[in-house]
Amino acid sequence: AQTVTQSQPEMSVQEAETVTLSCTYDTSESDYYLFWYKQPPSRQMILVIRQEAYKQQNATENRFSVNFQKAAKSFSLKISDSQLGDAAMYFCAYRSGGSGNTPLVFGKGTRLSVIA
Amino acid sequence: DTAVSQTPKYLVTQMGNDKSIKCEQNLGHDTMYWYKQDSKKFLKIMFSYNNKELIINETVPNRFSPKSPDKAHLNLHINSLELGDSAVYFCASSHPGGNSPLHFGNGTRLTVT
Numbered sequence: 001a002q003t004v005t006q007s008q009p010e011m012s013v014q015e016a017e018t019v020t021l022s023c024t025y026d027t028s029e030s031d032y033y034l035f036w037y038k039q040p041p042s043r044q045m046i047l048v049i050r051q052e053a054y055k056q057q058n059a060t061e062n063r064f065s066v067n068f069q070k071a072a073k074s075f076s077l078k079i080s081d082s083q084l085g086d087a088a089m090y091f092c093a094y095r096s097g098g099s100g101n102t103p104l105v106f107g108k109g110t111r112l113s114v115i116a
Numbered sequence: 117d118t119a120v121s122q123t124p125k126y127l128v129t130q131m132g133n134d135k136s137i138k139c140e141q142n143l144g145h146d147t148m149y150w151y152k153q154d155s156k157k158f159l160k161i162m163f164s165y166n167n168k169e170l171i172i173n174e175t176v177p178n179r180f181s182p183k184s185p186d187k188a189h190l191n192l193h194i195n196s197l198e199l200g201d202s203a204v205y206f207c208a209s210s211h212p213g214g215n216s217p218l219h220f221g222n223g224t225r226l227t228v229t
Contacts, residue, residue, distance in 0.1 A: 044223075099212055103149055104208075108158050
C-alpha cells in the first residue's frame with residue numbers, strides 16, 4: 001500500500017518570504033500522480049498543484065512550485081512571496097495512475113502560519 | 117454553481133441515533149468518494165463508488181452504509197452513532213484516471229454527544 005509522510009506538523013513563515021513544505025511517499029508503482037491540497041479554516045479542500053510522475057519538469061502554479069525528486073520519492077511544495085491568505089493546512093496526496101478509480105492517499109498535513 | 121455540495125454542513129446528535137449526509141455533484145464525474153477527517157485532521161478514504169457501484173470499502177464499520185441512487189449522488193447513512201464517529205466527513209468526486217484531481221465538498225461536521 002502506498003503511504004505519504006509529511007514530517008513537519010507545523011511551519012511558519014514571514015509574510016513575503018518563501019517556505020518549503022516537505023512530503024515523501026512510498027510506492028512500488030511507476031505510474032502515479034502527486035497533489036498538494038490546501039485546507040483553510042473554512043474547511044474547503046482546494047487543489048494547489050499536481051505533478052505527473054512521468055514528467056521530469058517540476059510543476060508550477062503562480063507562487064506555488066514543487067520540487068519533485070522521483071528517485072528519492074520526495075515531493076516538496078515551495079510557496080514564494082507568502083501571503084496571509086496562504087495560512088492553512090497543506091496536505092500532500094498520492095494517486096495511482098492508469099485508468100482506474102483509485103482514491104487519493106493523504107499525508108497527515110502541515111499547518112502553515114503566516115506572520116505579518 | 118457549487119460543484120460538489122453536501123448537506124447538512126453541521127450535524128449534532130446523540131449516541132445511538134441514525135443520521136444521513138447527502139452529497140451531490142454536477143461535474144459529470146463517474147466516481148464519488150467519502151472521506152473521514154478526524155480530530156487530528158487526518159483524511160482517510162471510507163468508500164468509493166463508480167457509476168453507482170461500490171468499488172472501495174476501507175474496513176469501515178457496517179453501521180456506515182453508502183447509497184448511490186445515480187452517479188451524481190452519494191449519500192452516507194450512519195446507524196447507531198457512537199462518540200468516535202464525531203469527525204468531518206467529506207464527499208468528493210473525480211473523473212477516472214490518476215491525473216484527475218478529486219473535487220471536494222465543504223464537509224459535514226458531525227458531533228455525537
